[in-house]
Each structure stands twice: as structure tokens, then as C-alpha cells.
Amino acid sequence: QVQLQESGPELVKPSETLSLTCTVSNGSIGGYYWSWIRQPPGKGLEWIGYIDYSGSTNYNFPLTSRVTISLDMSKSQFSLRLTSVTAADTAVYYCARHGDLIYYYMDVWGKGTTVTVSS
Amino acid sequence: DIQLTQSPSFLSASLRDRVIITCRASRGIGNYLAWYQQKPGKAPKLLIYAASTLQSGVPSRFSGSGSGTEFTLTISSLQPEDFATYYCQQLNSYPLTFGGGTKVDI
Numbered sequence: 001q002v003q004l005q006e007s008g009p010e011l012v013k014p015s016e017t018l019s020l021t022c023t024v025s026n027g028s029i030g031g032y033y034w035s036w037i038r039q040p041p042g043k044g045l046e047w048i049g050y051i052d053y054s055g056s057t058n059y060n061f062p063l064t065s066r067v068t069i070s071l072d073m074s075k076s077q078f079s080l081r082l083t084s085v086t087a088a089d090t091a092v093y094y095c096a097r098h099g100d101l102i103y104y105y106m107d108v109w110g111k112g113t114t115v116t117v118s119s
Numbered sequence: 120d121i122q123l124t125q126s127p128s129f130l131s132a133s134l135r136d137r138v139i140i141t142c143r144a145s146r147g148i149g150n151y152l153a154w155y156q157q158k159p160g161k162a163p164k165l166l167i168y169a170a171s172t173l174q175s176g177v178p179s180r181f182s183g184s185g186s187g188t189e190f191t192l193t194i195s196s197l198q199p200e201d202f203a204t205y206y207c208q209q210l211n212s213y214p215l216t217f218g219g220g221t222k223v224d225i
Binding site for chain 2: 059109
């Protein structure tokens, strides 16, 4: 079945840019919406934003000025870019697929990757 | 933004107990609600979508109900593998939001 795998640096310096990639395997990236979600240590889940199969995006408002999500269908990947990071961006970052275009639930998740913001 | 309030935030239970978790939305979301289970160090796992539809492969002891602003997740007979944190999520409008979580512990 379809699998998602996050990849990217585990450590990012304050004020720099966090860049992560999610690779989709055993399935098509077309026809779905794809989201990034994060979870700070010991806290709950925060939706960051999504990109759909046409490249349209929607971001969580507090992050809008710093976030870019992009799609590379040829590589079956979508990516997250978060600029000007601070310690508050330290979290486990997950990518997920929206399995349905009516109810938009997230039915497939990556295992998550821990990103620490520290000098 | 639509706020989701889960209660309780922590629940102590025993094996074979019936467990009910509530999720209240700050305004009506129809049935655009999903429930996830998360175990320590793991990604969330989809249990229920459209408020009451059981995801494929999820045991039938899990059930969901509700619409509008009040929703419940019920575990009919708690099993050892069910000790985890449960989150509700609304998918009615952006930004998508999650409840604060309910930790089910022994």
C-alpha cells in the first residue's frame, strides 16, 4: 500500500530555513491532497498546510508568511519550506495524504521526522 | 478558526472498560470530523472519518457518533493495545484543526 517517508535535516539553526521532503511510494501522487502536520515535543498536532494535485496550496494563517509547500510529480514528492525558524519550530514533522476529496481525512501518514532548531 | 475541545484530557481506565471521549466544536462542522489514535513515538492512525465511518482495518470496538458541534468516540471494550492518545480533527473549514488530545492510560 502507499507509503510516505519524510526526509531532511534534523538540526536547523535559528533564523535559517527548514526544508523537508515527503516521498510517496507504492501509489500515485496525482488526484490527492497532501498535507504537512507538526507536533512540538509533548504537545498536540498542528496542521501546517496542504498542496493539491494541481499545485494549489492552503496554509495555516500564522505560518503563511514563512511557509511554502511544493509538489514534484515526476519524483512523487512534495516538500515543505519554512523560513526564519525559531526554537518554537522544533517539532516532529509529519506528511500525510488526504484520502478522500469529500471528507478530506488523512488516511496515510509518514513516520515523522524530528527537527530541532538550535545553534 | 474552529476550536475543538476534547474531554477529558486524561482518562484512567481498565481492560474491558467502555470508554467515551467527547469532542466539541466551536461552531457547526456537519460531520466533517475524524478521529486518530497516536501511540508514543508513532504517527497518528486514522480510526474514524465522517464522524461515524470506521476506517478499513480498524476493530469494530471503535465507533464514532455526532454531528454539528458535539461528537463522541467510543471504545466498547478497552484492549491493551488501545492505551494511547486520541485526537479529533475537523475538516469542515480551513485551517484544519485538531483537538488537544485525550490520553487513555491504565
